[in-house]
Amino acid sequence: MTTMTEASVREFKMPDVGEGLTEAEILKWYVQPGDTVTDGQVVCEVETAKAAVELPIPYDGVVRDLHFPEGTTVDVGTAIIAVDVGGGSAAPAAEQPAAVRPAAAAPAEEPEAAGSGRQPVLVGYGVATSSTRRRPRKGPDVPVQQASTAIQTELNGHAPVAPPAPEAAAPAAPAGTERPLAKPPVRKLAKDLGVDLTTVVPTGPDGIITREDVHAAVAAAVPVVTEPQVAPAPAAVQAPASYDTARETRIPVKGVRKATAAAMVGSAFTAPHVTEFVTVDVTRTMKLVEELKADKEFTGLRVNPLLLIAKALLVAIRRNPDVNASWDEAAQEIVVKHYVNLGIAAATPRGLIVPNIKDAHAKTLPQLAESLGELVATARDGKTSPAAMQGGTVTITNVGVFGVDTGTPILNPGESAILAVGAIKPQPWVHKGKVKPRQVTTLALSFDHRLVDGELGSKVLADVAAILEQPKRLITWA
Secondary structure, X not given: XXXXXXXXXXXXXXXXXXXXXXXXXXXXXXXXXXXXXXXXXXXXXXXXXXOEEEEEOOOOEEEEEEOOOOOOEEEOOOEEEEEEOOOOOOOOHHHOOHHHOOOOOXXXXXXXXXXXXXXXXXXXXXXXXXXXXXXXXXOOOOOHHHHHHHHHHHHOXXXXXXXXXXXXOOOOOOOOOOOOOEOHHHHHHHHHHOOOHHHOOXXXXXXXXXXXXXXXXXXXXXXXXXXXXXXXXXXXXXXXXXOOOOOOOOOOOOHHHHHHHHHHXXXXXXXXXXXXXXXXXXXHHHHHHHHHHOOHHHOOOOXXXXXXXXXXXXXXXXXXXXXXXXXXXXXXXEEEOOOOXXXXXXXXXXXXXXXXXXXXXXXXXXXXXXXXXXXXXXXXXXXXXXXXXXXXXXXXXXXXXXXXXXXXXXXXXXXXXXXXEOOOEEEEEEEOOEEEEEEEEEEEEEEEOOOOOHHHHHHHHHHHHHHHHOOOHHHHOO
């Protein structure tokens, strides 16, 4: 996103990186005034409410000015860097000899050709102006925004809304007849975000799909959640103008912490939470963990109790599929998911995030171990993508790593259940009629009581406990 302030200076604006957010914090600048930059070069790293993202510049030039220092929170659409593109190699068409101009160029296309040779887009690479001209489609034009909304509405599973124009307007091209036009970086972005390019409405020259088009498709696909009406909150108490810095520290609420706070408050006061507990002997599970570590199928993979707990929860969901659902307030429907995107709560230096393993129900135990390892490593490095944190159905939070016995976890917004795992400790336990030291832990399952009754929630928790007590049930029940 750029604007022209002088003949040769372009302003690059803070983009919306596809999450529909309104602001981002500049974490680090990779360039300084006077540095030469090239098209696609990363110039800074910013943190949104959920992830750290690197921003590439979409043209060549020399950095004129950095408008904000590191640590500044900037609204989307605000110019953050000025680049002098006067030294670019692309010459304006008006200054080119007549011999090199397209002979058949239409007068209406000349103003576009007179601009720079690259079309700036929202994030990253621009698209080069093509010399080819595609045949215009027959029929009246359909606004891009209207077409995009209609397509994404159908993708979300809702009936298409009839446009005010005649039904015969803007017929879609038959499926499979044309490969969507997009540059490799745009195709990779679409793949990372899970966007089908055949459903994206192109806005680039000659029907080329741009990065902005892909982000627009993602934004249109995100369901709008209606916030419940609550009583007006009392007036906020303003912080004192001065305070004793030796006795107090004030930390601005922003980034991941701000998003987490909003999500937790929304969940706690929207979904009626119920939490149930069970204490279970997991000695056999711990023995199985040690055996799997020596199995050649798990060579190079991280095997720990969380792996078997995750698998136990997946089997329990398979036996009780109605727990894997969400509440659609607008439609007054319960949406039962026939897939499991398993969220894993991860504590990172930037705060709590919940990335999820897509289609975890379909993975073998070694595949699940690999996915868990990648998820944890990516989260710790602060490289978790926004797409990895969308679409979760159930979540596991392992508070036991902090030595805590259990907790009452709050649901991740849009999900119906979350399992908390406590610390595994040796405790006296009655085993085969005698008191013996056994490995014991406490599980806690919180669920949305609007769609999960006590009976269903109890069955899910009991199944998880039964599997961890007798891991062979992973075979007999699966």
